[in-house]
Amino acid sequence: MITKLLDIENLHVSFISNDREFEAVKGVTFSLNKGETLGIVGESGSGKSVTARSIMRLLPSPPSLLKEGSIKFLGQELTEKTDQEMEKIRGKEISMIFQDPMTSLNPSIKIGVQIAEGIRKHRDVSKEQAKKETIELLELVGIQQPETRFKQYPHEFSGGMRQRVMIAMALACQPELLIADEPTTALDVTIQAQILRLMKQMQQKFETSIILITHDLGVVAGMCDKVIVMKEGEIVEANTTEEIFNNPQHPYTKRLLNALPKLHEKKNKKSANATGRYGPYCPAS
Ligand SMILES: Nc1ncnc2c1ncn2[C@@H]1O[C@H](COP(=O)(O)OP(=O)(O)OP(=O)(O)O)[C@@H](O)[C@H]1O
Numbered sequence: 001m002i003t004k005l006l007d008i009e010n011l012h013v014s015f016i017s018n019d020r021e022f023e024a025v026k027g028v029t030f031s032l033n034k035g036e037t038l039g040i041v042g043e044s045g046s047g048k049s050v051t052a053r054s055i056m057r058l059l060p061s062p063p064s065l066l067k068e069g070s071i072k073f074l075g076q077e078l079t080e081k082t083d084q085e086m087e088k089i090r091g092k093e094i095s096m097i098f099q100d101p102m103t104s105l106n107p108s109i110k111i112g113v114q115i116a117e118g119i120r121k122h123r124d125v126s127k128e129q130a131k132k133e134t135i136e137l138l139e140l141v142g143i144q145q146p147e148t149r150f151k152q153y154p155h156e157f158s159g160g161m162r163q164r165v166m167i168a169m170a171l172a173c174q175p176e177l178l179i180a181d182e183p184t185t186a187l188d189v190t191i192q193a194q195i196l197r198l199m200k201q202m203q204q205k206f207e208t209s210i211i212l213i214t215h216d217l218g219v220v221a222g223m224c225d226k227v228i229v230m231k232e233g234e235i236v237e238a239n240t241t242e243e244i245f246n247n248p249q250h251p252y253t254k255r256l257l258n259a260l261p262k263l264h265e266k267k268n269k270k271s272a273n274a275t276g277r278y279g280p281y282c283p284a285s
């Protein structure tokens, strides 16, 4: 049975400063079913992050203003929730992974404590239980010696490891929806592939739905069931990943596709692997 998880309709978000209005998101409509992965691609400034942060209600208002539209999550209208109600939903039902994990990790609190606190915020478990679950989570995301790592601070972790910690934190309460905003852009290609694989494994294990924001159509091919392409605050194209790749309609989508390294044009297998880690024309099942 298909369960509709998220339904966004005609979302308009503006930023107001000095009585001037800038429309960052102009009438965005899309939906997501349980277990699905949606990719959002589009040039810089096209409104991808503003859309994502609107779902989480993480945009400060002012200067942001949700002018119009509906964001329904499992039938609940998120735009009408109070901040307190949203606090309960964030981290528990909807989690977000940001591009730079340092902005979401507290540098002065031990990694393990941060994850355990996240668990205890949303669930009534003992300190010991939260610690046990945290260590299991760290292990699950591929962090070795999790007992030792539990007691370390963010600066003692590499960029890739911090991103794994973010995934562990995001998944600690087994959210229905994970929003990943450029989760691997800052990482090198090998680590990037590992993190994406990990997200997929977690998705299969917990049946999480994912919104994945990325500049990289190769990543989309490997991860997403469907894609929306944004430009200047609007969706210019929306389709299944397969259709986007095989039959792109909008010139911007075509340009994005043309910019991809094509595996069949590579003479040398080694370089194909290095650039086309998710082969642009072979969406994973
Ligand atoms: N806090 C803010 N105040 C004013 N304008 C903002 C704010 N946040 C975003 N904007 C504007 O909204 C527009 C959309 O920004 P957004 O961050 O959604 O882009 P994006 O598609 O995520 O781009 P990128 O790929 O660079 O991350 C941009 O023009 C940006 O300058």
Ligand SMILES: [Mg+2]
Pocket (backbone or CB within 6 Å): 048, 049, 050, 181
């Ligand atoms: Mg962004």
